[in-house]
Amino acid sequence: MSTPEFFDAADRPSTATALAKEFRDVFGDEPEGVWSAPGRVNLIGEHVDYTGGLCLPLALPHRTFVALRPRTDGVVRLRSRQEDTVVELPLAEVGAGSPQGWAAYVAGVPWALAQKEFAGGLLTGGFDALVDGHVPYGSGLSSSAALECAVAVALGDLIGAPLDDAGRAALAGACMLAENVVAGANTGGMDQAASLRCHEGGAILLDTRDDTVSQVALDLAGAGLALLVVDTRAEHSHAGGEYGRRRANVEHAAELLGVPTLREVDPAALGAALERVGSEPDGDVLRRRVRHAVTEIDRVRRTAELLHEGRAGEIGDLLNASHDSLRDDYEVSCRELDLTVDVARAHGALGARMTGGGFGGSAIALVAAGRVQVVAEAVAAAFAEQGLRAPRFLTALPSEGAGRDL
Numbered sequence: 001m002s003t004p005e006f007f008d009a010a011d012r013p014s015t016a017t018a019l020a021k022e023f024r025d026v027f028g029d030e031p032e033g034v035w036s037a038p039g040r041v042n043l044i045g046e047h048v049d050y051t052g053g054l055c056l057p058l059a060l061p062h063r064t065f066v067a068l069r070p071r072t073d074g075v076v077r078l079r080s081r082q083e084d085t086v087v088e089l090p091l092a093e094v095g096a097g098s099p100q101g102w103a104a105y106v107a108g109v110p111w112a113l114a115q116k117e118f119a120g121g122l123l124t125g126g127f128d129a130l131v132d133g134h135v136p137y138g139s140g141l142s143s144s145a146a147l148e149c150a151v152a153v154a155l156g157d158l159i160g161a162p163l164d165d166a167g168r169a170a171l172a173g174a175c176m177l178a179e180n181v182v183a184g185a186n187t188g189g190m191d192q193a194a195s196l197r198c199h200e201g202g203a204i205l206l207d208t209r210d211d212t213v214s215q216v217a218l219d220l221a222g223a224g225l226a227l228l229v230v231d232t233r234a235e236h237s238h239a240g241g242e243y244g245r246r247r248a249n250v251e252h253a254a255e256l257l258g259v260p261t262l263r264e265v266d267p268a269a270l271g272a273a274l275e276r277v278g279s280e281p282d283g284d285v286l287r288r289r290v291r292h293a294v295t296e297i298d299r300v301r302r303t304a305e306l307l308h309e310g311r312a313g314e315i316g317d318l319l320n321a322s323h324d325s326l327r328d329d330y331e332v333s334c335r336e337l338d339l340t341v342d343v344a345r346a347h348g349a350l351g352a353r354m355t356g357g358g359f360g361g362s363a364i365a366l367v368a369a370g371r372v373q374v375v376a377e378a379v380a381a382a383f384a385e386q387g388l389r390a391p392r393f394l395t396a397l398p399s400e401g402a403g404r405d406l
């Protein structure tokens with residue numbers, strides 16, 4: 001039998017305290033404070049945040065921490081507990097493609113805040129930052145958004161920006177801009193919204209058409225349920241290019257349909273929309289992409305309704321349909337994700353699906369609380385049997401968004 005390895009969340013107060021101490025050792029001075037932001041899992045609403053759709057993500061208890069101290073000379077000096085490199089550059093050199101690697105997600109944030117006219121002395125003065133990531137990296141659980149959002153909430157806090165939901169929405173927009181331009185990943189805004197705007201005990205229903213959020217209570221334990229996250233540890237191979245191609249597909253389809261985004265296609269009129277895009281040279285692909293987006297947005301709506309009615313135990317079929325659509329129509333799944341989903345379903349999960357961008361990364365399974373271990377063992381055994389790298393497991397407790405620790 002394979003023993004499943006669980007990736008536990010770091011204890012928030014002691015991690016923050018240890019990071020402040022290390023900051024003193026590294027930079028020779030006290031940090032101004034320590035802030036942290038969570039990774040996320042998306043319950044449902046996948047690959048629709050760049051076409052005006054609805055998503056239902058929740059924040060994980062797993063967080064990325066940053067200890068930070070403002071400077072006055074316009075330089076950023078960055079260290080990470082997970083990386084050997086020390087990055088130092090003038091803020092004036094931050095822009096498209098600079099700096100590269102993890103530092104883009106840190107230095108990109110003040111750059112993006114300045115673009116959005118969140119101006120202030122601190123932003124031009126630069127800062128020293130020490131980062132400590134406890135969100136599984138490269139697992140489709142938004143470790144990069146957690147890093148951006150920890151920095152954003154730190155800078156926002158220090159310049160006295162309001163940290164109510166509207167202020168957080170503005171910070172999320174800046175983080176997305178940093179990711180799109182400085183890091184060069186053309187993603188939608190779901191991950192940053194989740195990291196900044198979620199609250200303990202719930203998911204957010206994010207409407208990417210107008211960036212509004214409503215809180216959706218998610219009392220899984222009260223319903224006798226648990227949300228198991230399986231990090232398949234499969235690399236997101238070619239994910240960058242494929243993500244961009246999916247985005248191009250839906251943008252092309254929206255243009256053909258004469259709508260700004262696929263959100264504007266009424267599910268009741270889906271047949272006509274499919275017929276229209278189906279007549280194009282790449283019609284079969286476009287049909288399937290449109291069918292995914294329109295049906296997925298509708299599934300989010302139905303999931304949110306069930307959750308509002310306290311019927312979390314009934315969302316499993318919608319999760320299953322979401323995965324099948326992502327696998328067959330949107331073609332963003334992979335062998336490890338499909339295996340996880342199949343095994344979880346066969347071992348009694350109420351529903352299971354890939355979560356995040358796909359092509360590797362993580363899947364979620366909604367299971368009876370007492371069956372977490374059984375399902376995890378079954379998945380671990382199936383991976384071992386097929387000679388795949390051992391997956392890792394997390395339980396997703398809906399947690400608090402970004403904030404100050406010290």
Ligand code: GLA
Nearest residue numbers: 046047187188189190356357
């Ligand atoms: C990645 C992106 C998000 C979203 C998901 C798919 O996580 O960062 O913006 O598009 O993929 O739902």
